[in-house]
Amino acid sequence: MPISEDQMTKMQAKRKKILEQAILLFSEHGYNDTTIAKVAKASGVSFGSVFTYFPTKDDLFHQxxxxxxxxxxxxxxxxxxxxxxxxxxxxxxxxxxxxxxxxxxxxxxxxxxxxxxxxxxxxxxxxxxxxxxxxxxxxxxxxxxxxxxxxxxxxxxxxxxxxxxxxxxxxxxxxxxxxxxxxxxxxxxxxxxxxxxxxx
Amino acid sequence: MPISEDQMTKMQAKRKKILEQAILLFSEHGYNDTTIAKVAKASGVSFGSVFTYFPTKDDLFHQxxxxxxxxxxxxxxxxxxxxxxxxxxxxxxxxxxxxxxxxxxxxxxxxxxxxxxxxxxxxxxxxxxxxxxxxxxxxxxxxxxxxxxxxxxxxxxxxxxxxxxxxxxxxxxxxxxxxxxxxxxxxxxxxxxxxxxxxx
Amino acid sequence: MPISEDQMTKMQAKRKKILEQAILLFSEHGYNDTTIAKVAKASGVSFGSVFTYFPTKDDLFHQxxxxxxxxxxxxxxxxxxxxxxxxxxxxxxxxxxxxxxxxxxxxxxxxxxxxxxxxxxxxxxxxxxxxxxxxxxxxxxxxxxxxxxxxxxxxxxxxxxxxxxxxxxxxxxxxxxxxxxxxxxxxxxxxxxxxxxxxx
Amino acid sequence: MPISEDQMTKMQAKRKKILEQAILLFSEHGYNDTTIAKVAKASGVSFGSVFTYFPTKDDLFHQxxxxxxxxxxxxxxxxxxxxxxxxxxxxxxxxxxxxxxxxxxxxxxxxxxxxxxxxxxxxxxxxxxxxxxxxxxxxxxxxxxxxxxxxxxxxxxxxxxxxxxxxxxxxxxxxxxxxxxxxxxxxxxxxxxxxxxxxx
DNA sequence: AATGAATGAGAATTCATTCAT
DNA sequence: CATGAATGAATTCTCATTCAT
Known part of the structure; x- marks a missing residue:
């Protein structure tokens, strides 16, 4: 396995963090006014990382x-x-x-x-x-x-x-x-x- | 100034039509997905006319x-x-x-x-x-x-x-x-x- | 008619200018390396204007x-x-x-x-x-x-x-x-x- | 260094495989539409491995x-x-x-x-x-x-x-x-x- | 050496608003 | 007043490249 268990845990945590912040932002500002950039900033991850975990904004909202x-x-x-x-x-x-x-x-x-x-x-x-x-x-x-x-x-x-x-x-x-x-x-x-x- | 009563009536009707369609569209598709262009089309007026009656999109929504x-x-x-x-x-x-x-x-x-x-x-x-x-x-x-x-x-x-x-x-x-x-x-x-x- | 003939002529000229520059750029740098921004700059029109005349980049290329x-x-x-x-x-x-x-x-x-x-x-x-x-x-x-x-x-x-x-x-x-x-x-x-x- | 001949052979084969697929993809889809990810997938190697053999995409194309x-x-x-x-x-x-x-x-x-x-x-x-x-x-x-x-x-x-x-x-x-x-x-x-x- | 997660620069496209006609 | 062309800021998404494991 190329991915250590440790890394898996970190990734899971990162994903969770992004989703949490997304829920907060979506609920407060709605779909359109919640930009991926804002979610990334709120989650403390880079812009591109959001796309590592959620292929599209639609998908992020769905989840x-x-x-x-x-x-x-x-x-x-x-x-x-x-x-x-x-x-x-x-x-x-x-x-x-x-x-x-x-x-x-x-x-x-x-x-x-x-x-x-x-x-x-x-x-x-x-x-x-x-x-x-x-x-x-x-x-x-x-x-x-x-x-x-x-x-x-x-x-x-x-x-x-x-x-x-x-x-x-x-x-x-x-x-x-x-x-x-x-x-x-x-x-x-x-x-x-x-x-x-x-x-x- | 020299605006005939007839014209006034027409303008009032136009304004009302725009607002009605705006309510329909805003309620169904939300603020962002309701573009001024769509409101204009649904109301049967030109693009720029919407701005004649409502200075900004925010104002249209407000009304x-x-x-x-x-x-x-x-x-x-x-x-x-x-x-x-x-x-x-x-x-x-x-x-x-x-x-x-x-x-x-x-x-x-x-x-x-x-x-x-x-x-x-x-x-x-x-x-x-x-x-x-x-x-x-x-x-x-x-x-x-x-x-x-x-x-x-x-x-x-x-x-x-x-x-x-x-x-x-x-x-x-x-x-x-x-x-x-x-x-x-x-x-x-x-x-x-x-x-x-x-x-x- | 809401558009004067004069304006029509100007628009035709603008469209032609954009297409000419697009042909030049596409032929020299290929599809992907020819950005809409570059076409706009070369044609002396604003970024958004290219989209007024050609709905998508694909369409611009096609024409x-x-x-x-x-x-x-x-x-x-x-x-x-x-x-x-x-x-x-x-x-x-x-x-x-x-x-x-x-x-x-x-x-x-x-x-x-x-x-x-x-x-x-x-x-x-x-x-x-x-x-x-x-x-x-x-x-x-x-x-x-x-x-x-x-x-x-x-x-x-x-x-x-x-x-x-x-x-x-x-x-x-x-x-x-x-x-x-x-x-x-x-x-x-x-x-x-x-x-x-x-x-x- | 301590690289066995066997390993050398394997690496040569891997490099060749990548280059073959790159030629196919570049020729069919052009430079920009051929992503490193696609080359990696077609070659059956990992994403990062392509960079082991070819420092940049430009270099891969050159070769x-x-x-x-x-x-x-x-x-x-x-x-x-x-x-x-x-x-x-x-x-x-x-x-x-x-x-x-x-x-x-x-x-x-x-x-x-x-x-x-x-x-x-x-x-x-x-x-x-x-x-x-x-x-x-x-x-x-x-x-x-x-x-x-x-x-x-x-x-x-x-x-x-x-x-x-x-x-x-x-x-x-x-x-x-x-x-x-x-x-x-x-x-x-x-x-x-x-x-x-x-x-x- | 191999892997793939992380990053961010760059590109197409949308759209409110302005303004000349 | 009506029209719609012009503009450019903002947004999503892609992808080469880096780097920790």
């Missing part, structure tokens, strides 16, 4: 949108849709989601850009849309279970869940770069309301 | 964001926060808002872009933010009245109303270019839930 | 190869293949061809580049090749007439004429930028030999 | 033009200018030359590029020109001998011989990548005509 999705989607799907106490699980889930959305500020702004211009960023949009479907389906099961157990009102689950995910993304849009988790958590009750919890 | 706001804000604020039956008024208001959001697709995508990149479009963002505050304040009064009359649960009005506006904008993001008003109206119940209507 | 062809092909085909005295006509034709080839130095170097890299300049090559066929066919008729009248030896006309055109282009290659018409004319007897004139 | 010349020039000069039967020798020579030109297609395209852009490839051109002179001088002697023996017409030998070499290079340009030796050999009579053989 900036796609790579974090895997990790974040795991976190967002980390709840038990068949929990014995659906209402309790739902509240835990909402709390978790709110926390996550309060944290991954920059990346979500990138997501909003992609969705907002889905014709321009078609490929990325498709993948995000696919996750959105998976996401909603899993929540729907939990909601149905809650309704079966009479913990939730008999609302249409499709519209309920779509409203919930819309609230999440809408908060991220409206709260701009509000970083205070405490503040975010105050939206948990409103979010819960959407699911129509039975008064007890 | 594209600001001018429709006046009209739309009037529509959105068209409810009686001191109605004698707050819950009924609230439901009417929500229905109206959902209808409006289902209709002004293109413009709202433009709004999302501005909010999503508020550092880049600072001036426009400020004005939108200002309206957002006015908007929320008026709704808050209605909600408080509803709570006083025990039609609504005693939820924190600030967070409730911000959740409501977030849901609206979030729906616009999530439903992309869904144009069917019938479909949109199905979200009214979910939106109402946020305000915690008392079961009757 | 540089194609446009002069029309005029030159007319000159080269200006002989009477059915002349009553074919041998005399042939000698006049050869003399004319040699003169032309001695004059259009730069352009022919461009032609040699295209032919030499016909895979790279496929489109241009095809058109040149087409002319080459037309050119040879017309000469072949004259040669056949000369053979019928026993003024020329019974040589295979296809190979004879292809040899003749090869000699012409080969001379242009070998004589590099020799500009002296007198010198060039000394090759007429050699060129005539190819056709196998009967000794008289 | 690609120069190294084959030695061998080919020997072949082209392999005739007896003082043969007792000059005409017979001339015909044998022409046949041999035509065969050689039909074979070394790729390299000759490279030669045409150098001559066609002699200002750009000055050094290489000078050496090719030098050979051209040597080549013509030797043929001239043979032609003069043929004229002395009244086997050839009294034509100017300089122009005759230059016409002959022009025909050769012109055929290589015109016949593009025609590989059929049989076809090429049909040009021998035309080539012979240039020397003005006496009818017998």
């Amino acid at each position: 900036a949108v796609m790579e974090p999705l895997e990790e974040i989607s795991k976190l967002l799907l980390d709840f038990d849709e068949n929990a014995s106490n659906p209402l309790e699980e739902l509240e835990e889930m909402v709390t978790m989601h709110i926390k996550i959305f309060s944290e991954v500020n920059k990346y979500l702004r990138l997501v909003v850009q992609v969705i907002g211009q889905y014709t321009r960023f078609e490929n990325q949009f498709k993948e995000l849309d696919q996750f959105h479907n998976t996401f909603r389906e899993k929540i729907q099961i939990l909601v149905k279970n809650g309704q079966t157990k009479n913990q939730l009102k008999q609302l249409d689950t499709h519209f309920t869940v779509t409203s919930y995910t819309s609230l999440l993304i809408g908060l991220r849009v409206n709260l701009a770069d509000e970083p205070d988790e405490e503040y975010w958590l105050k939206f948990v009750p409103s979010a819960m309301q959407i699911f129509g919890p039975m008064d007890t | 594209a964001v600001m001018e429709p706001l006046e009209e739309i804000s009037k529509l959105l604020l068209d409810f009686d926060e001191n109605a004698s039956n707050p819950l009924e008024e609230l439901e009417e208001m929500v229905t109206m808002h959902i209808k409006i959001f289902s209709e002004v697709n293109k413009y709202l995508r433009l709004v999302v872009q501005v909010i999503g990149q508020y550092t880049r479009f600072e001036n426009q963002f400020k004005e939108l933010d200002q309206f957002h505050n006015t908007f929320r304040e008026k709704i808050q009064i209605l909600v408080k009245n509803g709570q006083t009359k025990n039609q609504l649960k005693q939820l924190d009005t600030h967070f409730t109303v911000t959740s409501y506006t977030s849901l609206l904008i979030g729906l616009r993001v999530n439903l992309a270019d869904e144009p069917d008003e019938e479909y949109w109206l199905k979200f009214v119940p979910s939106a109402m839930q946020i305000f915690g209507p008392m079961d009757t | 540089a190869v194609m446009e002069p062809l029309e005029e030159i092909s007319k000159l080269l085909l200006d002989f009477d293949e059915n002349a009553s005295n074919p041998l005399e006509e042939l000698e006049e034709m050869v003399t004319m061809h040699i003169k032309i080839f001695s004059e259009v130095n730069k352009y022919l170097r461009l032609v040699v580049q295209v032919i030499g890299q016909y895979t790279r300049f496929e489109n241009q090559f095809k058109e040149l090749d087409q002319f080459h066929n037309t050119f040879r066919e017309k000469i072949q008729i004259l040669v056949k007439n000369g053979q019928t009248k026993n003024q020329l030896k019974q040589l295979d006309t296809h190979f004879t004429v292809t040899s003749y055109t090869s000699l012409l282009i080969g001379l242009r290659v070998n004589l590099a930028d020799e500009p002296d018409e007198e010198y060039w004319l000394k090759f007429v007897p050699s060129a005539m030999q190819i056709f196998g004139p009967m000794d008289t | 690609a033009v120069m190294e084959p010349l030695e061998e080919i020039s020997k072949l082209l000069l392999d005739f007896d200018e003082n043969a007792s039967n000059p005409l017979e020798e001339l015909e044998e020579m022409v046949t041999m030359h035509i065969k050689i030109f039909s074979e070394v297609n790729k390299y000759l395209r490279l030669v045409v590029q150098v001559i066609g852009q002699y200002t750009r490839f000055e050094n290489q051109f000078k050496e090719l020109d030098q050979f051209h002179n040597t080549f013509r001088e030797k043929i001239q002697i043979l032609v003069k001998n043929g004229q002395t023996k009244n086997q050839l017409k009294q034509l100017d030998t300089h122009f005759t011989v230059t016409s002959y070499t022009s025909l050769l290079i012109g055929l290589r340009v015109n016949l593009a990548d025609e590989p059929d030796e049989e076809y090429w050999l049909k040009f021998v009579p035309s080539a012979m005509q240039i020397f003005g053989p006496m009818d017998t």
Whole structure:
């Protein structure tokens, strides 16, 4: 092997650094106003090096949108849709989601850009849309279970869940770069309301 | 100076046409990918004419964001926060808002872009933010009245109303270019839930 | 009409100037080493103006190869293949061809580049090749007439004429930028030999 | 130093392989479109290895033009200018030359590029020109001998011989990548005509 | 000697803006 | 006022060359 393990590690780190800075810049300034030169400078690498790791600017953007999705989607799907106490699980889930959305500020702004211009960023949009479907389906099961157990009102689950995910993304849009988790958590009750919890 | 009224009318029409097309193009393709040449072509006017009506591209964008706001804000604020039956008024208001959001697709995508990149479009963002505050304040009064009359649960009005506006904008993001008003109206119940209507 | 005739004339002149300089530069330095900046400078126009007249560099090259062809092909085909005295006509034709080839130095170097890299300049090559066929066919008729009248030896006309055109282009290659018409004319007897004139 | 003979052989082979591929690529795609990376890939060696054998791209091109010349020039000069039967020798020579030109297609395209852009490839051109002179001088002697023996017409030998070499290079340009030796050999009579053989 | 990551100079192309007609 | 040619700054991407491993 011509490449030592040490070098591999360094390269991985370099790639990661570039991608991180790209996400930051893309999310703040958009696709066009984020030049490769700016990304290179922010990452502390040379201009040409960006092209060593990402063949085109399009590719860099694509990876900036796609790579974090895997990790974040795991976190967002980390709840038990068949929990014995659906209402309790739902509240835990909402709390978790709110926390996550309060944290991954920059990346979500990138997501909003992609969705907002889905014709321009078609490929990325498709993948995000696919996750959105998976996401909603899993929540729907939990909601149905809650309704079966009479913990939730008999609302249409499709519209309920779509409203919930819309609230999440809408908060991220409206709260701009509000970083205070405490503040975010105050939206948990409103979010819960959407699911129509039975008064007890 | 010696400009006939007829000419004035024509120029107004031309300006309006340019602005309309600019909104469409800006919302679909973003600021940078919308060139003046494309706007001119879409409007059926010459290249240089755009500059006759809007001194710079920045200005064109600014007007594209600001001018429709006046009209739309009037529509959105068209409810009686001191109605004698707050819950009924609230439901009417929500229905109206959902209808409006289902209709002004293109413009709202433009709004999302501005909010999503508020550092880049600072001036426009400020004005939108200002309206957002006015908007929320008026709704808050209605909600408080509803709570006083025990039609609504005693939820924190600030967070409730911000959740409501977030849901609206979030729906616009999530439903992309869904144009069917019938479909949109199905979200009214979910939106109402946020305000915690008392079961009757 | 928004453009005055005067302006049209100026633009035509500008376009011509750019094309002329492009031919010179392309022929001397090749496609890649001829930058648009150099063409602009040589033509005394601004960088961007080149793009006003020729959308891409490829297009500029294409026109540089194609446009002069029309005029030159007319000159080269200006002989009477059915002349009553074919041998005399042939000698006049050869003399004319040699003169032309001695004059259009730069352009022919461009032609040699295209032919030499016909895979790279496929489109241009095809058109040149087409002319080459037309050119040879017309000469072949004259040669056949000369053979019928026993003024020329019974040589295979296809190979004879292809040899003749090869000699012409080969001379242009070998004589590099020799500009002296007198010198060039000394090759007429050699060129005539190819056709196998009967000794008289 | 301590380099085994075995290693030397391997390196020589590697160098040869690189040069062969370089000739192919340069001749087909020209200097600029032939990147070091492409040469490396075609040769099956690593990117950096090309630089081990050829310090710069210029040098690689230089060697690609120069190294084959030695061998080919020997072949082209392999005739007896003082043969007792000059005409017979001339015909044998022409046949041999035509065969050689039909074979070394790729390299000759490279030669045409150098001559066609002699200002750009000055050094290489000078050496090719030098050979051209040597080549013509030797043929001239043979032609003069043929004229002395009244086997050839009294034509100017300089122009005759230059016409002959022009025909050769012109055929290589015109016949593009025609590989059929049989076809090429049909040009021998035309080539012979240039020397003005006496009818017998 | 071999490898390929790192670098940055250089090139084509786009496009807002200016301005003469 | 309308038009569109002229301009050049800015951007992406390529690639020869260097150099650490």
